[in-house]
Amino acid sequence: MRVNLEHHDSGWTATVERTREFADFAVEITAAPGLDHSVIRCEGVRVEHDAAWVLASWLANAADCRHGEPAARFQKMLDYANRRGWYDRERNEIAAHIMIRER
Helix, strand or coil: CEEEEEEECCEEEEEEECCCCCCCCEEEEEECCCCCCCEEEECCEEEECCEEEEEHHHHHHHCCCCCHHHHHHHHHHHHHHHHHCCEECCCCEEEEEEEEEEC
């Protein structure tokens, strides 16, 4: 899955792509060159310097992984992240790799 963060005049928005790719999880930040993206807060996502965290319940809803086979695969992704130390159960957040794309 790929969570895309894009900066607009009104702030940051988050969308989800590749919703059935459970083995590759990242946050991609798209912003103008020179824009400070070290701290971002928007629905379902927070970025703090070199760490990105995605709210698992928001991601499941945004990626339509609440029922059936997608929900089972999403749970396996969470289990894997938990075993690797990438899932904070208390905050219900998944750590994500950060990719930067300038527009």
